[in-house]
Each structure stands twice: as structure tokens, then as C-alpha cells.
Amino acid sequence: MLFPLYGVLVWWLVFRGRRRWSGLGWLAAGEAVLAMVALFHAQLGKWGSIQIESLQLLLYSYAGLLALVGVFLFVQPRVYAVRGRRLCRACGYDLVGIIEDKPTCPECGKTFDPEVFKPARPNGSVRESQLSRWAPETPEA
Numbered sequence: 001m002l003f004p005l006y007g008v009l010v011w012w013l014v015f016r017g018r019r020r021w022s023g024l025g026w027l028a029a030g031e032a033v034l035a036m037v038a039l040f041h042a043q044l045g046k047w048g049s050i051q052i053e054s055l056q057l058l059l060y061s062y063a064g065l066l067a068l069v070g071v072f073l074f075v076q077p078r079v080y081a082v083r084g085r086r087l088c089r090a091c092g093y094d095l096v097g098i099i100e101d102k103p104t105c106p107e108c109g110k111t112f113d114p115e116v117f118k119p120a121r122p123n124g125s126v127r128e129s130q131l132s133r134w135a136p137e138t139p140e141a
């Protein structure tokens with residue numbers, strides 16, 4: 001009962017820190033705790049008569065799963081959906097569908113960075129670095 005909760009917690013922390021050292025740290029910490037639990041269990045097996053071999057196997061596979069999903073989450077790009085927010089900074093005109101090789105607002109003539117209109121992913125979201133250069137919360141009037 002505790003293990004699924006633990007995995008979700010570690011994955012959540014890894015995902016929050018993805019592509020950053022903190023995420024890698026959380027993954028390493030999560031694996032270290034599992035390794036300690038496995039060691040503890042192995043020690044219990046030596047001391048007493050408790051048969052825990054299947055539990056050890058379960059722990060190892062669980063640690064493997066944690067690492068696999070953890071790495072998968074860690075490499076996820078930090079993207080934010082900004083659909084419907086690609087507005088001209090100068091006049092607020094909706095620039096969705098503007099041809100990339102003509103990076104000029106048809107409404108006011110202000111040029112914009114065409115990089116932000118190349119979707120980083122099929123769903124139209126862009127990367128964090130692009131967001132900081134473009135797509136303000138509210139267009140500057």
C-alpha cells in the first residue's frame with residue numbers, strides 16, 4: 001500500500017525537477033531509499049526465519065520500474081501550452097497561422113520572432129525559453 005504512494009511521490013518530485021539537477025537528485029534519493037529497504041530486508045532474512053526472497057524480487061523490480069519511469073519523466077521537455085496566446089505584442093492581433101517566413105504582424109507591421117511559432121510539440125505548445133521571449137499574459141496595448 002505504501003509503495004505505490006512512494007513511487008508517485010518520487011515521480012512527482014522528479015517531474016517537477018525534470019531537466020534540472022533537483023529532479024536527478026530526487027530520483028537518486030528515491031532509489032537510495034529503496035536500496036536501503038532492500039538491504040534491510042536482506043538483513044532480516046539473515047537474522048530470522050522470515051522468508052522474504054519473493055519480497056526482494058518485488059523490491060528490485062519496483063526499483064527498476066521507479067528508475068525507468070523516473071528517467072522517462074526526467075527527460076520530458078519543459079513545455080507550456082500557449083495555444084490562443086500568440087498575440088502580437090504591439091497590438092494584440094492574433095498571429096496564429098501567420099506564415100513563418102514573413103514574420104510581420106499584418107495589423108501593425110511589427111516584426112516578431114518566428115521561432116515561437118514553430119511548435120515544439122504537435123499539440124502546439126512551445127518551450128519555456130520561447131515563452132519568456134514571447135506570448136505575454138496580456139498584450140501590451
Ligand SMILES: [Zn+2]
Nearest residue numbers: 088091105108
Ligand atoms: Zn501587431
